[in-house]
Amino acid sequence: MKRGTVLISLAALVATGVAALGFAPYLYVESWPYLNTPAAMSDAPVRLVKGRMFDDYFAIQDLGDGAHAIGEPRYYQANYSYLIVGEKRALLFDAGSGTRDIRPVVKSLTNLPVTILPSHLHYDHFAGLHPSDRLALVDLASTRADVVGGRFSPGRYEFLGMFDELTRPSVPVAEWIKPGATIDLGGRTLRLLSTPGHTPQSVSLHDPQGRRLFTGDFIYPTMLYAFLPGADLGVYRRTADRLLLDFPPDTRLWAAHCCRRNEGYAAPWLGMNDLADLHRALQEIEAGERASTGFFPRRYHVNDQMDIGTPLFSLGH
Incomplete structure (x- = not known):
């Protein structure tokens, strides 16, 4: 074989490998239902350290200052949504997984009108929505693009419903909120922040009264998912940098x-x-200076509370 032909063949092989790396997140989510048993609720007894059980599925924890955490301890992803109550209305940050109806829990905590604001569009945060709910969404070009005929339906790789064999919902949007805008609940003001990285549409919610930042899936204990479609490590790092500058240490x-x-x-x-x-971990991952384990996702240790999983192209070590 001539030298030129060999070089062309090697280049084609490299290009194929690079393309495969780019498609790996999509192959992962599409193959997941075929390689895993669909999730079911756990039958194990629920042992709460804080809060109380609302029924045999939902947990409630009072955070003070009119803020409540609503957990799903029997759901395999152990989701938490957050209800913040003002004097005139309340806001529910994330709608839950939809495994059980979250609305009776919310009604037990407030009689005020409730607006639901998802932290992002993944099924475990969005599937609990009902068409009659008052939905607010971050006002981005990508979210506006998902509105057809006056109804919002997240894209296939925005929703990822294949994990739980869910059909993408189609719901009306009552309120569009610009990144950086304030949300007046009456006697209480929240601020919406665009915090992409986990997904392009991810948002966080700042509650200055309680010195809290509700972060959705941008940061949480256990392993952060930065390897699904739409995740971006560079964007993740820049968002973390901005949040560190914007908020005090407490x-x-x-x-x-x-x-x-x-x-x-x-x-x-x-x-x-x-x-x-x-x-710091994201900086070192980008620079190829932090050790990892696994293949897809690559797993990097962050600290005693977190690891982060990244795509194949994070091949520093």
């Missing part, structure tokens, strides 16, 4: 997936020190 980060390591079931929280550790 800000408590309330996350969407339980639990803290070596602790029992309770609303998951982290500190700004954990965010600084994540930022």
Whole structure:
């Protein structure tokens, strides 16, 4: 074989490999239902460290100052949603997985009108929506593009419903909120922040009254998913950098997936020190200076509360 032909063949092989790396997140989510048993609710007894059970499925934890954490301890992803109550209305940050109807829990905590604001569009945060719910969404070009005939339906790789064999919902949007805008609940003001990295549409919610930042899936204990379609490590790092500059060290980060390591079931929280550790890890991953394990996802240790999973192209070690 001539030298030129060999070089062309090698180049084609490299190009094929690069393309495969780019498609790996999509291959992962499409193959997951065929390689895994569809999730079911756990039958194990629920042992709460904080809060109380509402019924045999939902947990409620009072965070003070009119903020409540609503957990799903029997759901395999251990989701938490957050209800913040003002004087005139309330906001539910994330709608739950939809495994059980979250609305009776919310009604037990407030009689005020409730707006639901998803932290992002993945099924475990969005599937609990009902067409009659008052839905608010971050006002981005990508979310606006998903509106057809006056109804919002997330894209296939925005929703990822194949994990739980769910059909993408189609719901009306009552309110579009610009990144950086304030949300007036009456006697209480929240601020919406665009915090991409986990997904392009990810948002966090700042509650200055309680010195809290509700982070959705941007940061939480256990393993961060930065390898699904739409995730971007560079964007992740830049968002972490911005949050570290914007918030004081005593800000408590309330996350969407339980639990803290070596602790029992309770609303998951982290500190700004954990965010600084994540930022440092992302810098070192980009520079190829942090060791990893596994193939897909590549798993990097962040600190005693977190690891982060990344795509195949994070091949520093």
